[in-house]
Amino acid sequence: MEDLDPRFVRADSKWLARHRVEPGGAVDLASIPSVGGRKLDKKSARKAYRRSVRKLSELQEKFYADGRFAMLVVFQAMDAGGKDSTIRNVLGPLNPQGCRVSSFKVPHSEEAAHDYLWRIHRAAPARGMIGVFNRSHYEDVLVVRVKNLVEEERWRRRYEHINQFEKMLSDEGTVIVKFFLHISNEYQRKRLQRRLDRPDKHWKFSPADLAERARWPKYTEAFEEALARCSTPHAPWHIIPAENRWYRNLAVARILLATMRKLDLSYPEVTFDPSEIKLT
Amino acid sequence: MEDLDPRFVRADSKWLARHRVEPGGAVDLASIPSVGGRKLDKKSARKAYRRSVRKLSELQEKFYADGRFAMLVVFQAMDAGGKDSTIRNVLGPLNPQGCRVSSFKVPHSEEAAHDYLWRIHRAAPARGMIGVFNRSHYEDVLVVRVKNLVEEERWRRRYEHINQFEKMLSDEGTVIVKFFLHISNEYQRKRLQRRLDRPDKHWKFSPADLAERARWPKYTEAFEEALARCSTPHAPWHIIPAENRWYRNLAVARILLATMRKLDLSYPEVTFDPSEIKLT
Numbered sequence: 127m128e129d130l131d132p133r134f135v136r137a138d139s140k141w142l143a144r145h146r147v148e149p150g151g152a153v154d155l156a157s158i159p160s161v162g163g164r165k166l167d168k169k170s171a172r173k174a175y176r177r178s179v180r181k182l183s184e185l186q187e188k189f190y191a192d193g194r195f196a197m198l199v200v201f202q203a204m205d206a207g208g209k210d211s212t213i214r215n216v217l218g219p220l221n222p223q224g225c226r227v228s229s230f231k232v233p234h235s236e237e238a239a240h241d242y243l244w245r246i247h248r249a250a251p252a253r254g255m256i257g258v259f260n261r262s263h264y265e266d267v268l269v270v271r272v273k274n275l276v277e278e279e280r281w282r283r284r285y286e287h288i289n290q291f292e293k294m295l296s297d298e299g300t301v302i303v304k305f306f307l308h309i310s311n312e313y314q315r316k317r318l319q320r321r322l323d324r325p326d327k328h329w330k331f332s333p334a335d336l337a338e339r340a341r342w343p344k345y346t347e348a349f350e351e352a353l354a355r356c357s358t359p360h361a362p363w364h365i366i367p368a369e370n371r372w373y374r375n376l377a378v379a380r381i382l383l384a385t386m387r388k389l390d391l392s393y394p395e396v397t398f399d400p401s402e403i404k405l406t
Numbered sequence: 407m408e409d410l411d412p413r414f415v416r417a418d419s420k421w422l423a424r425h426r427v428e429p430g431g432a433v434d435l436a437s438i439p440s441v442g443g444r445k446l447d448k449k450s451a452r453k454a455y456r457r458s459v460r461k462l463s464e465l466q467e468k469f470y471a472d473g474r475f476a477m478l479v480v481f482q483a484m485d486a487g488g489k490d491s492t493i494r495n496v497l498g499p500l501n502p503q504g505c506r507v508s509s510f511k512v513p514h515s516e517e518a519a520h521d522y523l524w525r526i527h528r529a530a531p532a533r534g535m536i537g538v539f540n541r542s543h544y545e546d547v548l549v550v551r552v553k554n555l556v557e558e559e560r561w562r563r564r565y566e567h568i569n570q571f572e573k574m575l576s577d578e579g580t581v582i583v584k585f586f587l588h589i590s591n592e593y594q595r596k597r598l599q600r601r602l603d604r605p606d607k608h609w610k611f612s613p614a615d616l617a618e619r620a621r622w623p624k625y626t627e628a629f630e631e632a633l634a635r636c637s638t639p640h641a642p643w644h645i646i647p648a649e650n651r652w653y654r655n656l657a658v659a660r661i662l663l664a665t666m667r668k669l670d671l672s673y674p675e676v677t678f679d680p681s682e683i684k685l686t
Contacts, residue, residue: 191609213503218501222498222507223490226502226506227502318685328673336685339685393605394609400603
């Protein structure tokens with residue numbers, strides 16, 4: 127038995143399916159709870175999360191040694207959805223040599239002078255490495271759509287570009303896992319208020335956040351379409367209820383662990399006989 | 407009092423000086439102990455190390471928010487000197503979004519088609535970020551010298567290039583700290599033997615390691631000259647006795663913490679009045 131509480135012993139396959147967006151289905155965020163783990167005991171869940179992260183960290187060395195796969199973990203969310211915190215809690219404990227976080231902000235001039243996948247491709251993880259994207263190419267069908275930065279005809283084509291790009295990465299050895307951290311409008315208000323209330327958090331707030339918040343319905347629509355159209359067998363989206371941070375951390379850690387376990391990793395065969403080597 | 411044991415309450419300035427190579431001095435590695443912390447209690451040292459790493463991690467957010475500085479941490483050592491393990495133990499607990507490790511291996515063709523500082527400069531940390539180099543431009547006066555990959559006249563000029571390059575980085579806001587993890591020849595033998603003895607460590611061993619080990623005296627000479635010539639006030643080298651890993655971790659963590667504390671970091675002033683903003 128892996129965890130004491132039987133509710134955490136759920137098989138890997140169940141964790142993989144639990145929050146996954148089924149390819150081809152529709153997504154209605156209002157019907158999906160943004161608070162997770164209501165029936166779970168918080169303390170046991172925290173313990174299970176720590177255990178999963180430790181196992182993930184152990185497997186990471188084998189993943190690196192095996193060297194056949196790269197792993198790409200994508201995080202998207204509304205503002206204040208907890209991307210930074212999730213990355214810190216779940217990916218932070220990994221060996222930093224094998225894990226690289228890329229944060230995609232407003233494209234700078236060299237990036238903007240290229241197609242939108244150019245900067246993404248450059249940041250793709252090498253074999254043996256885990257690449258974490260804090261925001262991603264999905265911004266090009268989210269903020270770009272909501273703020274009308276390009277014409278509809280142009281962003282509409284992108285769902286297919288993205289699916290094909292991710293298919294190529296997957297065919298060439300990159301395992302892709304995507305997480306949408308799901309929060310409610312009211313929860314966002316509370317989190318933003320907290321940034322205003324705490325002087326050491328003021329720097330995280332920008333008056334521009336208010337304008338973004340006012341676009342909540344448009345973002346919801348954009349997310350729903352992106353999640354529905356770009357959840358594929360080779361690069362599934364997971365909608366994680368993110369308002370209980372302990373549940374969010376547990377779910378993300380368990381999904382990553384389950385994904386890595388499916389890879390059947392092994393240490394590479396060595397071409398020498400260790401017993402024949404004498405060190406002096 | 408920061409730590410219970412008075413031997414760990416050493417002021418930051420003492421930690422900064424303790425293992426530093428004085429600019430302009432000579433380095434004789436044989437006269438410097440490779441086993442650290444002989445007079446310390448291992449358990450208290452471990453506790454102090456954990457505490458230092460926690461404080462470093464707290465300060466890292468302020469460092470990021472402040473945004474005036476970048477930090478570059480360089481690790482060099484003989485093979486099996488513990489670079490990977492130190493990076494994992496001391497830098498691993500930081501927020502991975504603000505910390506990026508670059509491992510410099512044999513230059514690939516595009517890298518080799520440029521000057522030796524080209525790939526280094528590309529990996530330099532941005533302001534707010536901590537960049538960690540596992541090996542570095544110093545390989546260009548170490549392995550390159552030992553294996554005669556370029557003529558002596560050419561690698562000899564590089565000490566000055568490196569000092570000037572690091573001076574420019576420092577002038578432009580990058581704080582540089584360099585660590586040489588110091589081990590004995592016998593300790594290296596034991597660590598390599600361990601890789602041969604453990605099947606899950608075989609992949610870390612290469613028969614080429616034997617040839618490198620045979621060049622120990624030449625590497626020692628090359629390190630001594632690099633450490634002596636390139637320890638500057640703006641980019642000091644520290645020689646860390648690395649055979650007690652708990653002491654090594656403590657010393658590296660305390661030196662980084664002391665370096666960061668000297669920066670007098672602050673949260674940036676915001677240009678809006680948080681009390682005037684109403685979230686709905």
